[in-house]
Amino acid sequence: MSGGIGGLRRASCVVGVATACAALPTAAQSLHFVIEPAVVGVERLDDLYAGGGLEARTAARLGAGAAIGFGERWSLGLGLGVAAGTADFGLLDGTTARLVRTDAYAELRGRVPGRWRGIGMQLVAGGGRLALRYHPEHVAVNVEGATYDVDLEPIDRWTGHLGFEVVHALAGGEVGLRSTWRFYSMEVASPSGIDNRGARDWITGLVLRVALD
Amino acid sequence: MRWMVWFTSLALASTAAAESGSFLVRPVAPEVGVSTLTRSEAERLVGRALLDEPAASAVHGEVHLYDAFPYVEGRYVHVTSDAGWRRLVYGEPGEAPRSFGQGGTAAGEFGEPRGLAFAPDGRLFVADRTLGRITVLRSRWEADGPRLEYVTQIDGLVQPMDVAVHDGGTPADPADDRLLVAEAGGQRIALFELRGDRPARLAEYGVRGSGAGEFLYPRAIAIGRQGGVCNADVYVGDAGNHRIARLVLRGNRFEWIADASLPVEATSIDSDHNGNVYVALRRGGSILKMSPRLEALASWDGGVAPLASPRDVAIPFVWVHDHRTGASPAWRGQGTALVLESWGAATGVRRLDLGVEIAELVRRSPTELELVVTDAARLTARLVGAGGAVQDVDLGRVQAGRQQLEIASLADAAQVTLIATSEYDASRSAEARLEFAAVVPADVVLRQNVPNPFNPATTIVFALPEPGRVRLEVFDVGGRRVRTLVDAERPAGEHRVDWDGRDARGRRVSSGVYFYKLDAGSTARVRKMVLAQ
Numbered sequence A: 001m002s003g004g005i006g007g008l009r010r011a012s013c014v015v016g017v018a019t020a021c022a023a024l025p026t027a028a029q030s031l032h033f034v035i036e037p038a039v040v041g042v043e044r045l046d047d048l049y050a051g052g053g054l055e056a057r058t059a060a061r062l063g064a065g066a067a068i069g070f071g072e073r074w075s076l077g078l079g080l081g082v083a084a085g086t087a088d089f090g091l092l093d094g095t096t097a098r099l100v101r102t103d104a105y106a107e108l109r110g111r112v113p114g115r116w117r118g119i120g121m122q123l124v125a126g127g128g129r130l131a132l133r134y135h136p137e138h139v140a141v142n143v144e145g146a147t148y149d150v151d152l153e154p155i156d157r158w159t160g161h162l163g164f165e166v167v168h169a170l171a172g173g174e175v176g177l178r179s180t181w182r183f184y185s186m187e188v189a190s191p192s193g194i195d196n197r198g199a200r201d202w203i204t205g206l207v208l209r210v211a212l213d
Numbered sequence B: 001m002r003w004m005v006w007f008t009s010l011a012l013a014s015t016a017a018a019e020s021g022s023f024l025v026r027p028v029a030p031e032v033g034v035s036t037l038t039r040s041e042a043e044r045l046v047g048r049a050l051l052d053e054p055a056a057s058a059v060h061g062e063v064h065l066y067d068a069f070p071y072v073e074g075r076y077v078h079v080t081s082d083a084g085w086r087r088l089v090y091g092e093p094g095e096a097p098r099s100f101g102q103g104g105t106a107a108g109e110f111g112e113p114r115g116l117a118f119a120p121d122g123r124l125f126v127a128d129r130t131l132g133r134i135t136v137l138r139s140r141w142e143a144d145g146p147r148l149e150y151v152t153q154i155d156g157l158v159q160p161m162d163v164a165v166h167d168g169g170t171p172a173d174p175a176d177d178r179l180l181v182a183e184a185g186g187q188r189i190a191l192f193e194l195r196g197d198r199p200a201r202l203a204e205y206g207v208r209g210s211g212a213g214e215f216l217y218p219r220a221i222a223i224g225r226q227g228g229v230c231n232a233d234v235y236v237g238d239a240g241n242h243r244i245a246r247l248v249l250r251g252n253r254f255e256w257i258a259d260a261s262l263p264v265e266a267t268s269i270d271s272d273h274n275g276n277v278y279v280a281l282r283r284g285g286s287i288l289k290m291s292p293r294l295e296a297l298a299s300w301d302g303g304v305a306p307l308a309s310p311r312d313v314a315i316p317f318v319w320v321h322d323h324r325t326g327a328s329p330a331w332r333g334q335g336t337a338l339v340l341e342s343w344g345a346a347t348g349v350r351r352l353d354l355g356v357e358i359a360e361l362v363r364r365s366p367t368e369l370e371l372v373v374t375d376a377a378r379l380t381a382r383l384v385g386a387g388g389a390v391q392d393v394d395l396g397r398v399q400a401g402r403q404q405l406e407i408a409s410l411a412d413a414a415q416v417t418l419i420a421t422s423e424y425d426a427s428r429s430a431e432a433r434l435e436f437a438a439v440v441p442a443d444v445v446l447r448q449n450v451p452n453p454f455n456p457a458t459t460i461v462f463a464l465p466e467p468g469r470v471r472l473e474v475f476d477v478g479g480r481r482v483r484t485l486v487d488a489e490r491p492a493g494e495h496r497v498d499w500d501g502r503d504a505r506g507r508r509v510s511s512g513v514y515f516y517k518l519d520a521g522s523t524a525r526v527r528k529m530v531l532a533q
Helices: A002-030 A047-052 B002-015 B039-046 B408-412 B426-431
Strands: A031-044 A058-070 A074-087 A097-116 A119-135 A138-143 A146-151 A155-170 A173-190 A193-212 B023-026 B054-065 B072-082 B087-091 B098-100 B113-118 B123-128 B133-142 B145-154 B160-166 B178-183 B188-193 B200-205 B218-226 B229-238 B243-250 B253-261 B268-271 B277-281 B286-290 B296-300 B312-314 B317-322 B330-333 B336-340 B348-354 B358-365 B368-373 B377-385 B390-398 B401-406 B413-422 B433-437 B458-464 B468-476 B481-490 B493-499 B512-520 B523-531
Touching (some): A031 A173, A047 A173, A119 A173, A146 B317, A155 A193, B072 B113, B123 B160, B133 B160, B160 B229, B178 B218, B178 B229, B229 B253, B229 B268, B268 B312, B277 B336, B358 B413, B368 B377, B368 B413, B377 B401, B377 B408, B408 B413, B458 B468, B481 B493
Parallel strands (some): B218 B268
Antiparallel strands (some): A031 A193, A058 A074, A074 A097, A097 A119, A138 A146, A155 A173, A173 A193, B072 B087, B087 B098, B113 B123, B178 B188, B218 B229, B243 B253, B277 B286, B358 B368, B458 B493, B512 B523
16 A cells, blocks of 8 residues: 555656656746635545544645746646644543644646636646644653653655646636645554555645736 | 441532532543533434443543554443343444344343443453343454454353453453352352353352341442552442442452442442442432542532433543553553433433542641542642741642541641642642641630721631630620620631621611620630721
């Protein structure tokens, strides 16, 4: 499984980079810039987070970004996103910590030719870095008669992602309904040991783009 | 003695509120926003009726600590016996429940499942009252949660109502585990060896009656503990005699130690990590906490949402596996109780965290305090001298129960604050504090009223070296008694009395000089005060 997820992650990055290299020379003559002041949506985490006792694996996500367009068809986007949820670790003793997930990514977007009633589509592929941080970074688990101190160490993973957007032009920009799948691998502990497991999160939301003239 | 025990518990019960330090109300399943798991709440969550007539529950858990994600992982299997639909409902708290068994007489089927008990190794014992047998199951974890599977059964019992597992003092070694069964119809308790595939009957104890060693429908049973591990104590809820009996198990023999009277029959008993005993009083509508010696410690009746026929109380026990160090797993009681009450529209399963509090704090002599501590704790006395100097005195660890404490420096203190810090969860210490003023003078003291002159009211403070009858009266300058403020018994220590400037008929008195006189035993004290209009 981790090999499959790792392959998808690498493939999505390679597709993004290769396509960008191919597109750059031909489209460099018509550069344009776009900012994405708001990317609002939800992210649904992989099932492997169930063991972490997250109260909900679906959480609201906020983000922002920017993009450089190369002609009408290709653009290179950069973005940031953040989502958070509370984990009770499946314990009865009330111990909780907030798991904040921040990711930064770069991606290539390619428009699918043609529009219908002003609605178009573009495909996205890219890669980035996902940071998982617990707050607090340390918990004391109380089980009658003993307290166990546990460090909730930060986790940083390289990610790849693939997805699509349905976009509609607005005056001075566009709005898009975006859906992506983020792939990465993670070390997950269980009573039988530590496994390197593949994870696939689903992220969806609305993105607002404003063109800079 | 019995009545004295129960009187104490009544006194404590009257002071126990919803926010009692001994019982802290917690949501059953905060992750799905469920405070009390009721019949209607369960139907909302699972889309169908979950239970018909729940009788008892048991919880077995594992806590895993790791160096890698998810760092901490709790796994619990919560089992409830449903005597109405003749099955078990079980699952991980907050997850979709499963059921085991159905009505019938075949292996793995039930006639009327009642009491439940987990062995540390995950075996589950189910008392089946009408089929007269104990069904033995085993819980194991699969990827999607816990599963129960049939192992064996023990036949030939007479209306078994409850079961308890004795870990032999070695929770990690199932070979020396023993099973105790409350055979309500047989008026006795039975002891089984659990070694091997077929449990073997070792002994039985009790006959019908009301004396020592006799029972009338013993329907609840629990094992005593010390530090999570079973000790020799055995507690039996003797329903017909409205009492709880404390026995000691020596080898395969039982010995009657004591009993404590209850106002109604005990429907369920369980013990916590420290050996404290929790008793569900179904018809009394409360949960009673007792010390291992059966002193009443605290009582909980649900507070603002009164308990509806509580029929079971269960303390979860967990294995703590610290994979970071590779240390041997530790078997520990969780400081939580799950209370099963009448399965109704607004009642069902509630959860309490078990804490510590101080009750009945009194000063017995200038250097001696008496109090009841409701759980094992470290005690600290903070003494404040008359000049404001503060001194902390570490009184060490105390067990749950009534304590007499000798503190030499108490004699010079103007105030003492006792702080009980739960030895098992320091975060609960803040909820176990009781402050009291303890000014006990060597002689009768009558202080100047404050304010003086006054209008319209003033406060008079007096202090007694010992308890006794006192009379505090106000006189005018002509010697006529204007008002009697106190004419009653008062304990030793400082007392404050307000006077509103009115006479015995409630009329406001005129301005001028008044005298107030304190009579305490053979001692009288007089002071002057001024009412200024």
